[in-house]
Amino acid sequence: MEEEDFHGKRLELARESLDGLSVGDALGEAWAYQFYRARDLTDFSVFRDGSVRYTDDTAMALSIVKILEQYRAIEEDLLAVSFATRYAWDPMRGYGKMAHKILQEIGAGADWREVSPAAFGMGSFGNGAAMRVAPLGAYFADEIERIPGEATKSARITHAHPEGIAGAVAVALCAGVATAFRGRPKAEAVEEMWTTVTELTPGSTVREDLCRARELKNASTGEVARELGNGSDISAQDTVPFCVWNACQCLDDYEEAILSTVEVGGDCDTNGAIVGGMVAAFAGREAIPAEWLRVREKLR
Numbered sequence: 295m296e297e298e299d300f301h302g303k304r305l306e307l308a309r310e311s312l313d314g315l316s317v318g319d320a321l322g323e324a325w326a327y328q329f330y331r332a333r334d335l336t337d338f339s340v341f342r343d344g345s346v347r348y349t350d351d352t353a354m355a356l357s358i359v360k361i362l363e364q365y366r367a368i369e370e371d372l373l374a375v376s377f378a379t380r381y382a383w384d385p386m387r388g389y390g391k392m393a394h395k396i397l398q399e400i401g402a403g404a405d406w407r408e409v410s411p412a413a414f415g416m417g418s419f420g421n422g423a424a425m426r427v428a429p430l431g432a433y434f435a436d437e438i439e440r441i442p443g444e445a446t447k448s449a450r451i452t453h454a455h456p457e458g459i460a461g462a463v464a465v466a467l468c469a470g471v472a473t474a475f476r477g478r479p480k481a482e483a484v485e486e487m488w489t490t491v492t493e494l495t496p497g498s499t500v501r502e503d504l505c506r507a508r509e510l511k512n513a514s515t516g517e518v519a520r521e522l523g524n525g526s527d528i529s530a531q532d533t534v535p536f537c538v539w540n541a542c543q544c545l546d547d548y549e550e551a552i553l554s555t556v557e558v559g560g561d562c563d564t565n566g567a568i569v570g571g572m573v574a575a576f577a578g579r580e581a582i583p584a585e586w587l588r589v590r591e592k593l594r
């Protein structure tokens with residue numbers, strides 16, 4: 295394949311994951327205050343096109359996809375500027391308190407290499423690096439071995455703590471394998487996702503809990519969320535293992551993946567973004583209900 299075709303194909307896969315991420319983010323946020331009855335609230339017929347706003351998860355993922363489009367790899371300094379520029383353009387997207395501080399400082403000219411490790415005195419282990427990274431995994435699906443390095447670069451600009459980075463590496467690896475296994479049986483994809491994510495995620499609580507999650511095959515969604523966390527403390531450790539588990543459960547069913555994710559509460563928009571980005575990486579854009587895509591705010 296010509297170099298340009300190759301890049302174009304990778305970008306298209308990244309954008310399909312981005313659609314899954316952004317719809318999960320926007321609807322997860324819309325349902326957040328009535329998460330327990332999300333299934334009763336799926337009639338969007340009165341909603342105008344594009345009227346359900348996406349949040350910081352999607353805003354930051356848009357920056358990652360833009361950098362991949364332009365440079366075919368993560369250029370950290372440019373990604374840092376892109377995050378800060380998008381933030382300044384529209385800061386009311388549900389960014390966390392620390393994200394406001396970090397992005398304002400980078401926007402004012404500070405070096406992310408100083409700002410990011412200083413967050414909380416040890417670098418952030420929030421779920422914010424994991425929430426935006428699935429499209430990066432989809433982009434590098436034909437080169438899985440590059441994913442840990444590229445995901446780490448995308449993460450440490452704002453999340454310097456090893457747990458924050460591990461969360462991003464795990465989600466990107468899952469999205470990469472899911473993309474690589476498109477068109478193959480779900481069970482094969484799921485097996486490969488678990489093997490890859492437990493082997494290649496750096497040593498961390500995130501990785502330990504992914505290993506535990508893999509053994510919880512017969513548990514209910516609620517039981518797993520209670521055991522591993524549902525993102526209610528907004529850390530990578532409390533968010534990523536459950537999201538990977540539920541994406542594996544529902545890898546060929548986008549609608550069920552998002553509804554069952556939102557139903558357990560916690561960080562609904564971010565959980566929706568992480569699961570949506572991974573499931574769309576496998577099932578494709580056509581798996582996203584057309585009505586959900588219609589009401590999601592247009593990406594820009």
Ligand SMILES: [Mg+2]
Nearest residue numbers: 349350351563
């Ligand atoms: Mg958000």
